[in-house]
Amino acid sequence: MDETRVAASYVQLLFEHMAALGRADALGPPPAPSETFVALKRWQALLAQARDLDPGPKATFALRLARGIAPRHFGVVGFAALACNTLAQALQRLERYHRSVYDVNIVQVRSSADGLSIEWGVERGRPGALVDETAIAALVQLARAFTGEAVRARAVDFVNPRPADLRPYEDFFGGTVRFGQPVTRVVLATRDLALPMRGADPALLALLDAQAEALLQSVAAVSGPVAVWRQALVGLIRSGRTQLADLAQALQMSPRSLQRRLAEHGHSFQTLLGQTRQQLAEAYLRDGSVELAEVALLLGYSEQSAFTRAFRQWTGQAPLQWRRQQAS
Known part of the structure; x- marks a missing residue:
């Protein structure tokens, strides 16, 4: 254990x-x-x-x-x-x-x-x-x-x-x-x-599905196995599974084999995760109806502050600043 x-x-x-x-x-x-x-x-x-x-x-x-x-x-x-x-x-x-x-x-x-x-x-x-x-x-x-x-x-x-x-x-x-x-x-x-949920939100679920689908479309232009890995990672991120072992399991590979394949294509798992998270984050932030705290959760972060730090590393801006800039 x-x-x-x-x-x-x-x-x-x-x-x-x-x-x-x-x-x-x-x-x-x-x-x-x-x-x-x-x-x-x-x-x-x-x-x-x-x-x-x-x-x-x-x-x-x-x-x-x-x-x-x-x-x-x-x-x-x-x-x-x-x-x-x-x-x-x-x-x-x-x-x-x-x-x-x-x-x-x-x-x-x-x-x-x-x-x-x-x-x-x-x-x-x-x-x-x-x-x-x-x-x-x-x-x-x-x-x-x-x-x-x-x-x-x-x-x-x-x-x-x-x-x-x-x-x-x-x-x-x-x-x-x-x-x-x-x-x-x-x-x-x-x-x-059969009891109804207090927070049932079909519109939100539809939004999440649409955003994920949009990202899958955007990564389709990536050639070879990298596209497959990134597409698999999208669903894992949405469910909070953001570890190398999670992706390896989804791809029916061992973690070591996946690391080797990633390296062969000039990637590490953390690089692939960061790039995919950034694309998802930008898609969610463009929709003003999704709160920043919700974006953090949807990207698999347990705290909004961790998401904010990561987003600054990706873009040089805080999420709210980036959202306002895009809106203007």
């Missing part, structure tokens, strides 16, 4: 929780704006430290922490999910791009007559009760935030040992909760999957 990680935007949830307790500096500095991910080991240590500092019952710390979850903590994936029409569509996006938020164990989603089952095995190890309980509680709480409804889980399973008192878990999730199970699992009812 040494290589597993979670999104820096997700880790911000913990620092916000501690700030609400008046202990904003107790955990040390939060992830830097330039950090996209945080190693799982660091996340485990931060959770344990915060649990010990929290004045509430230690056994239910993860449940209290999860109550503060918001779409922004899931980065661009949460933003895109929020614009969907129904909870089912939002969960599909979270499933497809979950590795950009929570890269611990592989997720499997199964439909049945009873509802939708979302499962995580233990192929890559057991991250522990704090990590698992925070993740599952955050997912259910996010469904509530998405819909504005008190979504109840039909069933929740954890691989970790049973705590002394199940009642707080049953109260939080609203259904049967079991421990010591083969997989971590949450089951949502079919009727809840």
Whole structure:
């Protein structure tokens, strides 16, 4: 599990929780704006430290922490999910791009007559009760935030040992909760999957699709495999997957092979990523209806400040300055 990680935007949830307790500096500095991910080991240590500092019952710390979850903590994936029409569509996006938020164990989603089952095995190890309980509680709480409804889980399973008192878990999730199970699992009812999203924005989704399509058209003039790589990278950027390994997986290549091929064509991954991000950024900025914070999320940045610094390096101007210049 040494290589597993979670999104820096997700880790911000913990620092916000501690700030609400008046202990904003107790955990040390939060992830830097330039950090996209945080190693799982660091996340485990931060959770344990915060649990010990929290004045509430230690056994239910993860449940209290999860109550503060918001779409922004899931980065661009949460933003895109929020614009969907129904909870089912939002969960599909979270499933497809979950590795950009929570890269611990592989997720499997199964439909049945009873509802939708979302499962995580233990192929890559057991991250522990704090990590698992925070993740599952955050997912259910996010469904509530998405819909504005008190979504109840039909069933929740954890691989970790049973705590002394199940009642707080049953109260939080609203259904049967079991421990010591083969997989971590949450089951949502079919009727809840049809719940409309509070932030449904078909126009925004259409805009994102149109902008991405426009970029694909613009890069079509690039010859050879570079065009293929850049086109694949567009979709990855929109889902917050901006690592070399993500592109290699999309192209069904090993990261080492991709690096070698890029070098053969006079590119590095960071150069290709930067050029593609710049083209996307300029396309979004030309549309005044897209806020700067939204542009940052759509480009896979966890913080607007990181996007601003990158854009200055590309163009010598701040995004707002560039947008105003183009408009004039």
